Amino acid sequence: xxxxxxxxxxxxxxxxxxxxxxxxxxxxxxxxxxxxxxxxxxxxxxxxxxxxxxxxxxxxxxxxxxxxxxxxxxxxxxxxxxxxxxxxxxxxxxxxxxxxxxxxxxxxxxxxxxxxxxxxxxxxxxxxxxxxxxxxxxxxxxxxxxxxxxxxxxxxxxxxxxxxxxxxxxxxxxxxxxxxxxxxxxxxxxxxxxxxxxxxxxxxxxxxxxxxxxxxxxxxxxxxxxxxxxxxxxxxxxxxxxxxxxxxxxxxxxxxxxxxxxxxxxxxxxxxxxxxxxxxxxxxxxxxxxxxxxxxxxxxxxxxxxxxxxxxxxxxxxxxxxxxxxxxxxxxxxxxxxxxxxxxxxxxxxxxxxxxxxxxxxxxxxxxxxxxxxxxxxxxxxxxxxxxxxxxxxxxxxxxxxxxxxxxxxxxxxxxxxxxxxxxxxxxxxxxxxxxxxxxxxxxxxxxxxxxxxxxxxxxxxxxxxxxxxxxxxxxxxxxxxxxxxxxxxxxxxxxxxxxxxxxxxxxxxxxxxxxxxxxxxxxxxxxxxxxxxxxxxxxxxxxxxxxxxxxxxxxxxxxxxxxxxxxxxxxxxxxxxxxxx
Numbered sequence: 285x286x287x288x289x290x291x292x293x294x295x296x297x298x299x300x301x302x303x304x305x306x307x308x309x310x311x312x313x314x315x316x317x318x319x320x321x322x323x324x325x326x327x328x329x330x331x332x333x334x335x336x337x338x339x340x341x342x343x344x345x346x347x348x349x350x351x352x353x354x355x356x357x358x359x360x361x362x363x364x365x366x367x368x369x370x371x372x373x374x375x376x377x378x379x380x381x382x383x384x385x386x387x388x389x390x391x392x393x394x395x396x397x398x399x400x401x402x403x404x405x406x407x408x409x410x411x412x413x414x415x416x417x418x419x420x421x422x423x424x425x426x427x428x429x430x431x432x433x434x435x436x437x438x439x440x441x442x443x444x445x446x447x448x449x450x451x452x453x454x455x456x457x458x459x460x461x462x463x464x465x466x467x468x469x470x471x472x473x474x475x476x477x478x479x480x481x482x483x484x485x486x487x488x489x490x491x492x493x494x495x496x497x498x499x500x501x502x503x504x505x506x507x508x509x510x511x512x513x514x515x516x517x518x519x520x521x522x523x524x525x526x527x528x529x530x531x532x533x534x535x536x537x538x539x540x541x542x543x544x545x546x547x548x549x550x551x552x553x554x555x556x557x558x559x560x561x562x563x564x565x566x567x568x569x570x571x572x573x574x575x576x577x578x579x580x581x582x583x584x585x586x587x588x589x590x591x592x593x594x595x596x597x598x599x600x601x602x603x604x605x606x607x608x609x610x611x612x613x614x615x616x617x618x619x620x621x622x623x624x625x626x627x628x629x630x631x632x633x634x635x636x637x638x639x640x641x642x643x644x645x646x647x648x649x650x651x652x653x654x655x656x657x658x659x660x661x662x663x664x665x666x667x668x669x670x671x672x673x674x675x676x677x678x679x680x681x682x683x684x685x686x687x688x689x690x691x692x693x694x695x696x697x698x699x700x701x702x703x704x705x706x707x708x709x710x711x712x713x714x715x716x717x718x719x720x721x722x723x724x725x726x727x728x729x730x731x732x733x734x735x736x737x738x739x740x741x742x743x744x745x746x747x748x749x750x751x752x753x754x755x756x757x758x759x760x761x762x763x764x765x766x767x768x769x770x771x772x773x774x775x776x777x778x779x780x781x782x783x784x785x786x787x788x789x790x791x792x793x794x795x796x797x798x799x800x801x802x803x804x805x806x807x808x809x810x811x812x813x814x815x816x817x818x819x820x821x822x823x824x825x826x827x828x829x830x831x832x833x834x835x836x837x838x839x840x841x842x843x844x845x846x847x848x849x850x851x852x853x854x855x856x857x858x859x860x861x862x863x864x865x866x
Contacts, residue, residue, distance in 0.1 A: 285790065296455060298409055299452065300409075303448055303451045303452050304407035304444075306402075306444070307447040307448040308402045309444075310440075310443050310447045311443065313439040313442055313443040313476045314477045314478065315476075316475050316476060317477050317753070318474065322377065324377075324418065324421050325378075325569075326373075326377055326378035327375030327569075328375075328378045331378050332379060333523070334384075335379065337349030339353065339356070340817070340819070341367055342642075342643075343367050343816075343817075343819060344363050345541075345692060352391065353394075354394050356393070357693060362643065366482070367406075368415065369463055373388055373419075373421075373422050373426075374422075375422075375423050376406060376417065380425070380453045388422070389426055389711040390591050392438075392621045393437065393438075400437070402444070402448075403772075403817070407448065408456075409449060409453045409454075409456035409464075409465035409549055410456050410460070410461035410464045410465055412448055412452065412468060413464040413469065414761060415468070416442065416470055417521070419438075420442075420472070439476070441476075441609075445468075448483070449469040452777075453465035453468075453488060457508060457614075458493070459515070459615070460515055463497075463514075463518045466489045466493065466773035467486075467490065469482050469485075469517045469523075470486035470490065470525065471525060473486055474526065474529045475525075482533070491537075494519070494536045494540035495540075501590065502540075502543035502797070503590070506615045506616075506618065507562045507592050507593075507615075508561070508619075508698065509551040509562075509593075509644050510564030510565050512544060513571060513572055513575065516544045516548060516575050520579050523537060523538070523541065523578075523579075524553070524578060528557055541581060545583055546584055546590070550590035551604065553604065553683060554600055555611065555633065556573070557632065560637065561606050561622055561638065562606075562792060563618030565815070567805065571649065589608060592607060592609070594697065594706045596706060596725065596727040597704070597727070597731070598703075598728055598731035598732075599726045599730040599732065600630055600731055601629070601727065601734070602628070602629050603626055603734060604626060605625070606622045606625050606626070606659075606707070607624070607693065608624065610690070611686065612686075618643075618654075619670075620641075621656045621689075622638060623669050623712060624657065624709075624723045625638055625661035625712045626660055630794055630846070633772070633775075633791060633792050633794065635771065635790065635844075636660050636770065637771070638658065638659045638660055639652075639653050639812055640708065640813060640814035641653050642833070644818075645814060648822065651672065651684075656668040659770070660770050662738050662740070662766070663765065663766050663767075663768065664713045665765070666764075667717075667858045668718060669712030670689040671687050671688045673686070673687045688715070694709055695707070695708040696708075700769075703729060704729075705724070705726045705727075707722070707724045709721060709739075714750075717751060717754055717763055718742050718746075718747035718748065718754070719751060719763070719819060719858065720741070720743055722737075722739040723736065723737065723739070724736065732845060732846040733844070733845040735841070735842075736842050737840070738767055738839070739837065740838040741837045742767065742836045751836070757765060760834065762833050763831070763832060765829070765838075767842070768826050768827070768828055769798070770813075770826045771788065771811070771824055774790070774791055775790055780797070786827055794848060796844050797844070797846075798844050799842065799843050800841065800842040801842070802829075802838075802839060803831050803832075803838065803840070804830055804831035807828050807830065808825050808826070808828075809825065809828050810823065811824045811825055
């Protein structure tokens with residue numbers, strides 16, 4: 285990493301500290317002009333766990349029955365960020381009884397006492413914006429039963445954070461961090477007496493960010509579906525707050541919402557969850573439906589790709605495919621080498637998945653989750669289709685960007701005989717091996733069968749020479765490859781037909797059968813499911829087709845077909861229980 289990058293990050297931290305200290309000297313606000321309704325969604329179970337002293341943030345569980353949130357030893361930077369962002373207020377407010385309100389009040393006023401003067405790691409633009417939004421959303425919950433002196437401390441802390449956002453908000457990284465900062469500033473300007481002067485600058489900054497970050501297809505540079513949902517949610521909150529205050533959102537703001545809504549509809553599976561690609565998870569339960577309803581947009585997805593993803597659907601089955609180049613440059617800090625990977629969901633039950641993002645489980649899992657073998661796609665010789673760069677500073681944190689990414693990723697759709705067909709390819713292995721990976725997926729109209737073809741081909745003279753060199757170096761044994769199909773941990777799997785097929789049973793009662801045809805061997809191997817809100821990765825399995833490319837063209841055919849369905853009368857009536865600590 286360069287010295288200049290380090291200095292830039294250090295300068296940003298210094299300016300944040302200076303402006304945080306100066307902001308603590310502003311006079312307190314007098315109260316609320318108007319207060320937006322609480323729109324954030326929390327988990328009742330998580331709120332009850334916090335009340336019991338089980339604090340779980342960023343994949344870490346800390347038992348603190350007799351300690352304040354601010355007295356515990358912080359196990360990681362991400363843990364500290366989640367606590368200082370105050371999203372846990374959503375969970376306590378979801379419970380909403382006297383005990384949880386008193387706990388929320390105690391933790392909030394302790395934060396004011398410890399950090400309200402501008403100290404601590406929570407004074408970054410994005411965390412401050414996130415925190416202000418929650419304080420405003422839950423102000424009635426927090427201020428109920430408080431003395432005038434306590435209320436004055438609350439309003440003074442809000443005024444200080446508003447002033448900080450006005451000075452440092454635009455220094456947040458482009459994308460979600462800046463949307464959080466500017467939405468927080470807008471909320472404060474609309475809600476707090478004496479802060480009206482911040483409305484116009486915040487509104488202007490949101491409009492500019494919509495123009496820069498939301499492309500004409502309603503996508504964002506990171507191509508992270510869950511991050512797109514968070515941006516969309518912030519924009520709908522800001523629009524509603526402006527309308528409630530008698531002011532309208534800008535045309536750029538409204539157009540961005542209208543572009544994002546159909547894209548998000550295209551990125552959701554049959555069970556309502558988002559595709560888990562490029563560092564994103566399924567999204568908080570109910571968040572997408574609430575955001576779409578709040579937007580008022582009923583526009584359906586158009587033809588072609590949505591933020592670089594292809595979607596096939598039939599019956600109760602959905603298939604999402606990463607059908608574009610990975611994010612580039614600074615936008616690739618959390619991106620994955622997942623080109624042409626796919627996920628399949630049947631009804632409410634995920635079947636084929638990607639391992640997911642591993643940030644909450646440590647550095648090793650984070651790196652592993654970004655590699656091609658952690659996705660349901662072909663991997664050549666153990667190499668990823670894109671490489672990780674050395675660590676570098678992005679904003680005020682270090683990360684590894686993607687480099688040597690696939691650049692030529694053609695993709696097309698067609699419909700014939702009632703089937704939906706996707707065809708795509710990428711050049712991620714051309715430079716290293718001379719081979720292009722191509723994949724076709726065809727889903728039947730009733731969603732009961734997915735047929736796939738994976739190809740490895742050399743396209744011209746130079747690539748054949750490159751491949752021949754590797755073939756000679758292997759003693760004509762070929763270039764090894766694996767095609768992986770990671771299974772959801774709730775799928776029960778067993779080899780069948782003497783090892784020629786795999787039976788996969790879902791909790792809904794459905795049974796799917798996987799078969800293959802080509803110069804490969806099939807095995808069942810261990811895998812993991814990296815899920816946010818869990819303490820440990822969940823053990824699962826993967827189907828692996830292993831072979832070696834010894835010719836200029838290698839083809840492997842496979843299929844997933846539903847062998848047994850579930851009676852409609854009993855289908856998926858049993859709801860899964862939320863388990864936050866397993």
